[in-house]
Amino acid sequence: MAEAKTVHSPLVTYISMLSLLTLCPPFVILLWYTMVHADGSIAQTFDYLRQHGLQGFLNIWPRPTAVAWKIIAVYAAFEAALQLYLPGKTVKGPISPTGNQPVYKANGMAAYFVTLITYIGLWWFGIFNPTIVYDHLGEIYSALIVGSFIFCIFLYIKGHVAPSSTDSGSSGNIIIDFYWGMELYPRIGKNFDIKVFTNCRFGMMSWAVLALTYCIKQYEQNGKVADSMLVNTILMLVYVTKFFWWEAGYWNTMDIAHDRAGFYICWGCLVWVPSIYTSPGMYLVNHPINLGTQLAFYILVAGILCIYINYDCDRQRQEFRRTNGKCIVWGKAPSKIVATYTTTSGETKSSLLLTSGWWGLSRHFHYVPEILGAFFWTVPALFNHFLPYFYVIFLTILLFDRAKRDDDRCRSKYGKYWKLYCERVPYRIIPGIY
Numbered sequence: 001m002a003e004a005k006t007v008h009s010p011l012v013t014y015i016s017m018l019s020l021l022t023l024c025p026p027f028v029i030l031l032w033y034t035m036v037h038a039d040g041s042i043a044q045t046f047d048y049l050r051q052h053g054l055q056g057f058l059n060i061w062p063r064p065t066a067v068a069w070k071i072i073a074v075y076a077a078f079e080a081a082l083q084l085y086l087p088g089k090t091v092k093g094p095i096s097p098t099g100n101q102p103v104y105k106a107n108g109m110a111a112y113f114v115t116l117i118t119y120i121g122l123w124w125f126g127i128f129n130p131t132i133v134y135d136h137l138g139e140i141y142s143a144l145i146v147g148s149f150i151f152c153i154f155l156y157i158k159g160h161v162a163p164s165s166t167d168s169g170s171s172g173n174i175i176i177d178f179y180w181g182m183e184l185y186p187r188i189g190k191n192f193d194i195k196v197f198t199n200c201r202f203g204m205m206s207w208a209v210l211a212l213t214y215c216i217k218q219y220e221q222n223g224k225v226a227d228s229m230l231v232n233t234i235l236m237l238v239y240v241t242k243f244f245w246w247e248a249g250y251w252n253t254m255d256i257a258h259d260r261a262g263f264y265i266c267w268g269c270l271v272w273v274p275s276i277y278t279s280p281g282m283y284l285v286n287h288p289i290n291l292g293t294q295l296a297f298y299i300l301v302a303g304i305l306c307i308y309i310n311y312d313c314d315r316q317r318q319e320f321r322r323t324n325g326k327c328i329v330w331g332k333a334p335s336k337i338v339a340t341y342t343t344t345s346g347e348t349k350s351s352l353l354l355t356s357g358w359w360g361l362s363r364h365f366h367y368v369p370e371i372l373g374a375f376f377w378t379v380p381a382l383f384n385h386f387l388p389y390f391y392v393i394f395l396t397i398l399l400f401d402r403a404k405r406d407d408d409r410c411r412s413k414y415g416k417y418w419k420l421y422c423e424r425v426p427y428r429i430i431p432g433i434y
C-alpha cells in the first residue's frame with residue numbers, strides 16, 4: 001500500500017527504530033522512578049545509577065504485579081465495552097489509499113464522561129481509591145510495557161494472516177512491518193476498531209484518568225490541592241475534553257488515516273501517552289508549589305487560549321473539507337487550491353487545500369498552540385527541575401518530524417499542487433509576515 005515507504009533514509013530509519021524499540025521502555029521506568037522516588041531530579045537518579053550500575057537499574061524496575069494487571073484489565077475491558085455499546089452517530093472516515101472508507105460510531109464524548117463520572121464516583125463513595133493507581137504506577141507501566149509489546153506482535157501476526165481490509169500489506173522487512181504496522185484499519189469483528197481503542201479510548205482516556213489520579217493523590221497526601229496542581233489538572237482535562245469533543249475529526253488525521261497500527265503508534269498510545277504525556281502532573285504530586293492566585297490565573301487563561309486556538313485550527317480545516325470549501329473562514333469565503341492526485345488503483349481524485357485563516361498564516365501553524373498549551377500545563381512546576389519539561393521538548397521534536405513526514409507525503413500525493421501550496425503558505429517565523 002502507498003504509505004509503506006519510509007520518510008528518512010534507510011540507515012536513519014533503522015537506527016531510530018531500533019533505538020526507540022530498545023530505549024523507550026527503560027526510559028519510561030526511569031522517568032517514573034525519578035518523578036516518584038528521586039524528587040524529580042535527574043542528578044539524583046544518575047547518582048544512584050552511577051553507584052549501583054546495571055544491577056541497581058534492574059532493582060528499581062518494578063515487576064508487573066497481579067494488582068497492576070487487574071487495574072489494566074478492568075480499565076481496558078470497561079473502555080472496550082463503552083466503545084462497543086454506548087450509542088453514537090455513524091460517521092465515515094476519509095477514503096483510504098486503496099479506496100476504502102471506514103465507518104465509526106462517534107461515542108467518544110459519552111465514553112469520556114461515563115469514565116470520569118465513574119472514576120470520581122468510585123472514589124467519592126469509597127469503592128475504589130485512585131491513590132491505589134498512583135501507588136502501583138511503576139508496576140502498571142511495567143505491565144503495560146510487556147502487555148503492549150505482546151499486543152503489537154498480535155497486530156503484526158493479524159496483519160499477515162487476517163487483515164481486516166485491503167489497506168494492509170508487508171514492506172518485505174519484518175522490523176519495518178512490526179514498527180510501522182501492517183494494517184491501516186485493523187478491526188476485531190466488524191465494529192471494534194483497534195486504533196480507536198488504542199489511541200483514543202485507552203491512551204487519551206488514560207491521560208484524563210491519570211491527571212485526576214495525581215490531583216486526588218496530592219489531596220489525600222496533603223489534605224489540599226496546590227494551585228499549581230489545579231492549573232495543571234484543569235489544562236490537561238480541557239485538552240483531553242477538546243480531544244473527545246473533536247474525536248471524529250481526529251479520525252481524519254495522520255495518526256488514523258495515514259499511520260498504520262504498529263509499535264510506533266499503538267505502543268506509543270498504550271505506554272508512552274499514559275507515562276510521558278501525564279508526567280508534569282506526576283511530578284507535581286510531590287511538589288505542591290504555590291503560584292498565587294494571580295499567576296495561576298494567567299497561566300490558566302494562556303493555556304486555555306492555546307488549546308482553543310489549536311482546536312479552532314483543526315475545526316477550520318475539517319469544516320472546510322466537510323463543506324467542500326463552501327464555508328466562511330474568518331468572515332470571508334476561504335482561499336484554496338484544488339489539488340488532484342492519483343490513488344493506488346489509478347483513479348484520479350481531487351482534494352481542497354485551505355490557504356486562508358489559521359491555515360494561511362504559516363504551514364503547520366496548528367502545532368504552535370499545541371506546543372504552547374503543553375508548556376502552560378507544565379510551567380506550574382516552575383524551573384527547579386528539568387524533567388517535567390521533557391514532554392514539551394519531546395512534543396516539539398515529534399511535531400517537527402511529523403511536519404516533515406506530512407510534507408513529504410503530501411508532496412508525493414499532490415506533486416505540483418503541493419509545490420504551489422508551499423509557495424503560497426511557506427514556513428514562517430512570524431505568521432503572516434515572513
Ligand SMILES: NC(=O)c1ccc[n+]([C@@H]2O[C@H](COP(=O)([O-])OP(=O)(O)OC[C@H]3O[C@@H](n4cnc5c(N)ncnc54)[C@H](OP(=O)(O)O)[C@@H]3O)[C@@H](O)[C@H]2O)c1
Pocket residue numbers: 252253254255310311314317351352353354355359366367370395398402406409410413
Ligand atoms: N500531542 C500530540 O502528541 C500530538 C501529536 C500529533 C498531532 N497532534 C495534534 O493533532 C491534530 C492533528 O494533527 P496532525 O499532525 O494529525 O495533522 P493534520 O494537520 O490534522 O493533518 C495533516 C493532513 O491534512 C491535510 N492537509 C494538509 N494541509 C492542508 C490544507 N492546507 N488544507 C486542507 N487539508 C490539508 C493533508 O491530508 P490529505 O491527504 O487529506 O490532504 C495532511 O496530511 C493537531 O491539533 C495536532 O496539534 C498532537
